[in-house]
Amino acid sequence: MNAGIFSECFQRKATKNQIGPLKSTTELGCLDSSRIYVGKRFSEASSELICSICQNVLWKPIACTTCENAFCTGCIQTWINKQQQSKQVMCPFNCTFKEKRAPPILNSLLSKLRVYCAYASNGCEEILSYDALEVHEQTCQYERTPCQICGTPVSNRNTSNKHEARQCFSEMYNRDPxxxxxxxxxxxxxxxxxxxxxxxxxxxLGIESQQNQ
Structure with missing residues (x-):
């Protein structure tokens, strides 16, 4: 497999020490294995639930018709995009890639997993089923990230409610004149x-526009 594509997929992994705004699982395109909850009734993800590209738990998996291996949708799309100039799109397992739905048994096994919310490091304590994760993260109140200047929680989701400089400065002044x-x-x-x-x-952009003239 192409190491460059591997590294790009690894960079999408969510980490508990991530700096800056956190991203939802859907935005990341993959599900970090460390977010799987393991308890008396729930076990860690088995090997068949691991994407062979990012080496994490399959997220919205699709499969290759030829070899029947499954991949995260985001991972395989990144892989395919790297082959735009190729006449034939190859699967990571060196066969011709033809997309098909992931086997029902695979989705059934994934649905049994319990997962920590992507915003756990912001304070969310929810442990959700695999199937409920996406909907929860779309409305999770802990999606907010502290402003790097004044510390006020700012939503990255709600762009209509901008955290302006005047508001930021006012917050800093009120806290410590x-x-x-x-x-x-x-x-x-x-x-x-x-x-x-x-x-x-x-x-x-100026250089590009000159070259296109």
Missing amino acids: NQTQAQFMKLLDIVETSQRRIQTLEKL
Whole structure:
């Protein structure tokens, strides 16, 4: 298998120490094996429930008609996209890839798993069935991530309720007026960093537009 594609899939794994906004299982496209709840009535995922690309628990699996191996939908799509220039799309097991539904027995085994919410590190204590996980994470109140400046929980899902600089600065001032100057400088650093990134993107876009003319 292609090591480059492997590394991309591994980068999508959710970790408990992840920095920045957390992502739902669906956004990640794979289910980290460490999130499987193991108890008296529930066991860890067996080998047949592991995606051979990302080496994690299958998430929304589909199978290859030729070899009948199953993969996470996101993983196999990434794999296929890497072969856009190829005349024939090859499966990770070196056979011609033709998609089919995952076997019912596989989905049945997955449905028996119990999984920690993707926002567990934000405080969510829910342990859900595999089938209920996606719906729960769409509305989980712990999806909010603390603002890196003032610490106010900010939703990454609700883009209509933006956490603006004025609100952020006001929150910092109310919390500790004596530290306002230091906090303002921290905010300014982040704004300037964002502006530099925008300028870099604009330059790149300018270069591309010139090449296309």
